[in-house]
Amino acid sequence: MSEILYAYEQLVLNFADDPQVVAGQMFGKACLKVAGKAFLAQHKETIVFKLRGESHARALALTGAVLWDPSGKGRPMKEWVAVPYSGRQVFASLATASYEYVAA
Helix, strand or coil: CCHHHHHHHHHHHHCCCCCCEEEEEECCEEEEEECCEEEEEEECCEEEEECCHHHHHHHHCCCCCEEECCCCCCCCEEEEEEEEHHHHHHHHHHHHHHHHHHHC
16 A cells, blocks of 8 residues: 555544544545535545645645646646645644534
């Protein structure tokens, strides 16, 4: 299993006890949803988080982080930040911030 897939699985486990969180698909990518809306996903060698405010800025400031462009056609989604494995030390906190944003 690749490092990023392992990191994604760890995030899935972090939310395993929350009955509101379900695993699903978004644009064909594995994701976690709350209230039917995706809040994080795994895409290529990144974990993507739906964020705003300070959490969004903190995520974008990480080395290698970019706005997520799931189509690859130069149309990034402004609330979604794709973070490479090198940012793994903050994956859990970003996942929590993403969850809280989407669940609100």
